[in-house]
Amino acid sequence: KWLKMDKLLVVGATGLLGRAAIKHFRANKGWTCAGLSRRLHKYRNVEYLAADLLDNTSIEKHHSKLRDVTHILYAALYEMDDLLSGWRHNEQIKTNTKMFENLMNIVSLYSPKLRHISLLQGTKAYGIHVEPMKAPAKEKWPRHNHDNFYWNQEDILKRICKAKNWSFNIWRPQVVLGTAIGSPMNLVAAIAVYATICRETGMTFFQPKGTPVVTEATDANLFAQALEWAFNEPSAQNQTFNITNGDVLIWHHLWPEIADFFNVSMGQKGTRTLSTALPKLEKEWRFIADKYQLKKLSLRELVGGSWQFLDRALRDAGPSPSPSIVSTIKIRKAGFRGCIDTSDSLKNCFKEMRREKLIP
Numbered sequence: 001k002w003l004k005m006d007k008l009l010v011v012g013a014t015g016l017l018g019r020a021a022i023k024h025f026r027a028n029k030g031w032t033c034a035g036l037s038r039r040l041h042k043y044r045n046v047e048y049l050a051a052d053l054l055d056n057t058s059i060e061k062h063h064s065k066l067r068d069v070t071h072i073l074y075a076a077l078y079e080m081d082d083l084l085s086g087w088r089h090n091e092q093i094k095t096n097t098k099m100f101e102n103l104m105n106i107v108s109l110y111s112p113k114l115r116h117i118s119l120l121q122g123t124k125a126y127g128i129h130v131e132p133m134k135a136p137a138k139e140k141w142p143r144h145n146h147d148n149f150y151w152n153q154e155d156i157l158k159r160i161c162k163a164k165n166w167s168f169n170i171w172r173p174q175v176v177l178g179t180a181i182g183s184p185m186n187l188v189a190a191i192a193v194y195a196t197i198c199r200e201t202g203m204t205f206f207q208p209k210g211t212p213v214v215t216e217a218t219d220a221n222l223f224a225q226a227l228e229w230a231f232n233e234p235s236a237q238n239q240t241f242n243i244t245n246g247d248v249l250i251w252h253h254l255w256p257e258i259a260d261f262f263n264v265s266m267g268q269k270g271t272r273t274l275s276t277a278l279p280k281l282e283k284e285w286r287f288i289a290d291k292y293q294l295k296k297l298s299l300r301e302l303v304g305g306s307w308q309f310l311d312r313a314l315r316d317a318g319p320s321p322s323p324s325i326v327s328t329i330k331i332r333k334a335g336f337r338g339c340i341d342t343s344d345s346l347k348n349c350f351k352e353m354r355r356e357k358l359i360p
Contacts, residue, residue, distance in 0.1 A: 006031050006231075007113075009069045011053070011103060012076030013037040013046075016178035016186060017120065020220035021073050021227060022046055028228070034065060037076075039182070053099035056106065063110040071231060072107065072117045074100065074153075079184040079305060096149035097156075104160050118169045118227060119157050121150045121240075123324060125172055132322035139172070139240040139330055161238070169230050170240040171223070174326060175249070175313065177345045178220025179352045181297065184305040187313055188349040192359045193303055194274060194310070195262035197281060200288050204267035205259060208314040212252040215324040216244040219345040225338045226331070235334050242326040246339030251314055257343055261350060275307035292360035302358060 008025045012018040013035025025031045026045050034047035036059075041048060047065055051058040053076055078095040100119075107114055126137040127144035143151060154170060161168045177188055198205040226243050230236040259266040278299065285299045353359045 006070040007034065007068050008032075008071045008073065009034045009036060009049075009066070011036045011072060011074045013043070013048075014039045014041050014180060015075050015077065015183050016176045016180045016220050017173070017223055018073065018075040019180050020178050020224045021075070024221065024224035024228065034069065036062075053102055054095070056102055059103060059106050060110075063106075066107060066110040068113055069107070069111045070113050070115050072114065073227065074103070074117060074119050076100075076103075077120075077184070090147075093147055093149040093152065097152040100149075100153045101156055104156055108160060108164060114164070114166060116167045116169075116231060116237075117157060117161065118171060118230070119153060121154075121170055121172045123172065123174060123326060124148060125150050126326070128324055133324060135323045135325040136327035137242070137325070138327045139242060167237040169227075169236065169238075171226075172240065172242045172326065173218035173223055174216040174244045174324070175218070176220055176223070177217050177342070177349050179349055179356065179358075181358070182301055182304040185309045186304065186306040187310055188346065188353070189303050189358070190274070190278075190306040190310040191258060192262075192350055192353055193285070193299065194278060195258060195264050196288060196359050197278070197284060199262055199264040200291075201281075201284055204270070204272075205262075205264045206267045206270040206272050207255050208252050209269045209271050210315065211321055212250045213321045213324060215249050216247070216326065217249045217342045217345065218244050219340045219342075219348075221348075222338050222340050222345075226336050229336045229338070233335055236336075239330075239334070241331040241334075241336075242328050243331060244326060244328050245342045245345055246328065247342050248325070249342045254343060254346065258346070261347060273311060275311050278303075278307050288360065293357070294360065295357050297358070 008031055010018045010022050013022055014037045022033050022035050022043055026033045034049055035041055035043060036049040036051050038052050049062045049065060076099055078099060126133050127146055130146045157168055175187060180186055195205060197203060222245060223243055256266060282299050289296060
């Protein structure tokens with residue numbers, strides 16, 4: 001019997017969410033997958049489209065592979081070297097807008113079978129990087145008034161989907177827990193490498209200091225399940241959804257479990273600026289990688305700019321930090337029931353890093 005195949009193009013295929021989506025959909029009988037990225041990926045049974053979204057000719061050369069694409073997950077992201085200050089920088093906004101615009105212009109020409117585009121945002125849509133966020137943040141709120149490439153991409157998306165009669169979703173995950181190499185916002189890799197170095201060198205694995213921030217996380221595999229649900233759920237079309245694991249995340253409370261997982265003794269509460277201390281330990285990491293026959297990746301290649309992101313997550317937040325909580329009532333009422341214990345999500349990611357020989 002002939003099976004109708006949908007084809008998912010994952011743009012930003014080497015990132016946390018892109019990678020999880022590819023793994024999920026390539027195992028699904030009704031789907032084929034293509035992954036577009038600048039960095040090489042070698043996922044089994046997945047077409048590799050090498051392209052730089054700022055270079056139209058590098059995307060256009062794949063026009064024949066774009067013809068049968070039915071769905072797109074746009075998970076590409078440009079971050080500046082100084083991650084946190086880059087979030088409000090004009091160059092970051094302009095670059096991310098241009099990348100998305102270039103792709104949309106090209107698929108509108110070369111993808112006649114395209115039906116749906118999913119676009120990623122996050123809690124910066126609620127201005128969390130600008131001022132304390134009201135909680136729980138809701139999708140129906142008016143746009144938070146600050147410059148953000150999210151709004152530029154969203155306007156382009158809605159305009160083109162209306163003209164082409166495509167459907168769309170906009171996704172707002174919290175901090176993403178997944179496995180990837182060199183992602184700029186990968187707390188899993190940063191924590192795993194920090195704990196491993198502490199265990200192997202005797203360096204102190206400090207507990208987070210200051211008042212705990214109540215926040216949430218989004219498991220990358222859970223997001224992939226939500227994506228498939230939304231593709232098949234008529235009431236989900238053309239909607240924005242917050243998506244989280246379904247519980248809360250307090251790093252201070254999880255820290256003993258992390259120490260236990262890595263068999264490292266926990267130090268006092270203290271502050272170490274990991275983004276300055278850890279990148280200096282390339283030699284130590286090389287020794288650990290050789291000792292345990294890990295993949296030959298430098299700290300910079302493996303963790304990327306995520307040290308800054310971890311510093312921010314563990315920061316001393318002052319006497320009464322605002323909770324960073326989004327409402328997931330909308331997606332639950334629409335019918336998505338998926339959830340995962342954040343502690344389990346984190347440990348699953350650490351185990352996956354072990355299986356992939358990224359940590360011992």
